[in-house]
Amino acid sequence: MLPCTGRIDESLLLKAFENGADGVMVIGCLEGDCHYVNGNIRARARVERVYTILEQINIGPERIRMYNLSAGEGAKFAAFTNEFVDQVQELGPSPINLVRGNGLKKSEQEVQAT
Amino acid sequence: MITGTPKPIEEILEMLEPYNNIVVAGCFGCVTVCRVGGDKEVQVLSSTLRLAREAAGKKIEIREVCLERQCDPEYLEPMRPYIEDYQAVLSIACGAGIQFMAEKFGKTPLLPGINTGFLGVTERQGEWTERCQGCGDCVLHLTGGICPVTRCAKSIFHGPCGGSVEGTCEVDKEVKCGWQMIIDRLVSLDQMENYGKLKPYKGWDASRDGGPRRIIREDMV
Numbered sequence: 066m067l068p069c070t071g072r073i074d075e076s077l078l079l080k081a082f083e084n085g086a087d088g089v090m091v092i093g094c095l096e097g098d099c100h101y102v103n104g105n106i107r108a109r110a111r112v113e114r115v116y117t118i119l120e121q122i123n124i125g126p127e128r129i130r131m132y133n134l135s136a137g138e139g140a141k142f143a144a145f146t147n148e149f150v151d152q153v154q155e156l157g158p159s160p161i162n163l164v165r166g167n168g169l170k171k172s173e174q175e176v177q178a179t
Numbered sequence: 180m181i182t183g184t185p186k187p188i189e190e191i192l193e194m195l196e197p198y199n200n201i202v203v204a205g206c207f208g209c210v211t212v213c214r215v216g217g218d219k220e221v222q223v224l225s226s227t228l229r230l231a232r233e234a235a236g237k238k239i240e241i242r243e244v245c246l247e248r249q250c251d252p253e254y255l256e257p258m259r260p261y262i263e264d265y266q267a268v269l270s271i272a273c274g275a276g277i278q279f280m281a282e283k284f285g286k287t288p289l290l291p292g293i294n295t296g297f298l299g300v301t302e303r304q305g306e307w308t309e310r311c312q313g314c315g316d317c318v319l320h321l322t323g324g325i326c327p328v329t330r331c332a333k334s335i336f337h338g339p340c341g342g343s344v345e346g347t348c349e350v351d352k353e354v355k356c357g358w359q360m361i362i363d364r365l366v367s368l369d370q371m372e373n374y375g376k377l378k379p380y381k382g383w384d385a386s387r388d389g390g391p392r393r394i395i396r397e398d399m400v
C-alpha cells in the first residue's frame with residue numbers, strides 16, 4: 066500500500082512481474098480527486114508506459130491495468146478486483162512463471178518437465 | 180544539455196544476444212535530465228531486459244549502476260575493480276560517455292543503449308529542441324541570440340533564403356525560419372546594424388571540419 070499512486074514508477078511495476086506476479090492492478094483515487102494534485106494522473110501515464118513495455122517483450126499488456134476508485138466504493142473495488150482476476154486467470158500464468166515452472170497445475174508441470 | 184532517445188528494445192536485445200552477465204550503466208548528467216539514461220531508466224531497462232530474457236529462456240544477470248558522469252575519468256574509476264567480472268556494459272549515457280568508458284576499460288565491450296541526439300533545451304516535460312551545433316566560433320552576439328548554424332536548416336549566414344515563406348522554412352512547415360527569427364529579434368532589439376557585421380564567410384576551421392576537436396586550457400592543465 067502506497068500513500069499515493071504518484072509514488073509508483075515503472076520500475077516498481079516491472080519488479081512485481083519479476084517477482085512472479087501474473088497481473089498487476091493499480092488502484093488510484095478518482096481523477097481530479099488526488100490529495101497531491103495529480104499523483105493519479107502521473108501513475109496512469111506510468112502504467113501506460115509499462116503497458117507498452119510488456120507488449121514489446123511479449124509478457125502481455127493485458128496483465129496490467131489501472132482503476133480509479135474513491136475510498137467509499139468498496140463494492141466497486143470488489144467487482145473490479147474480480148473482473149481483473151478473471152481476466153488474468155483467463156490469460157494464464159505469465160511467460161516468466163511458465164519458464165519457472167510456477168503457476169501450472171501439477172499434471173501440467175509434469176508434462177513440461179518431460 | 181545533450182539529449183537522446185532510447186534505442187528500441189528489440190535492438191538492445193539483439194546486441195545482448197551473446198551475453199548473460201552485464202552491467203547497465205546510467206549517468207546522472209544530461210541524460211538524467213532528458214529522462215533517457217538516469218538511475219530510473221537504468222532500473223526500468225534492467226527489469227525489462229531481465230523479463231524479456233527470462234521469458235525467452237535465456238536469463239541474464241545485470242548489475243545496475245549510475246555514475247555521476249561517464250565523461251569524467253574519476254567517476255569511471257569505481258567500476259574498475261569489478262568491470263572484468265562482466266561480459267559487457269550497456270551504457271545509456273551519451274555517445275561521449277560510452278566512448279570514454281570503452282577507452283578506459285579496454286577489455287570490456289561497450290554497447291549503446293540510447294541514440295544520442297543534440298545539444299538542446301527542454302521546451303516542456305517530454306519535449307526537447309536543438310539549439311547549438313558547437314561550431315567553435317559563436318556569433319550569437321550578432322544574431323539576436325538565435326543561432327544561424329542550428330536554427331537555419333542550411334546553416335547559412337546571411338538569410339533568409341528564398342525558401343523562407345511567411346516565417347516558416349521550406350524543409351518543413353512546422354519549422355520556423357531561423358533567419359526570419361533572427362531579423363525579427365534584431366529589429367525588436369534595435370540592433371539591425373549587427374546584420375551587416377556578420378563575417379562575409381564563416382570559417383569552419385573551429386568546427387568539425389578539421390576532424391575531432393580538442394580543447395586545451397593552458398591555465399588549467
Ligand code: SF4
Binds near residue numbers: 206248
Ligand atoms: S556522459 Fe554524456 S550525458 Fe553524462 S554528463 Fe557527460 S556529457 Fe552528459
Ligand code: SF4
Binds near residue numbers: 328
Ligand atoms: S553560433 Fe556556433 S557556438 Fe554559437 S550557438 Fe550556434 S552553433 Fe553554437
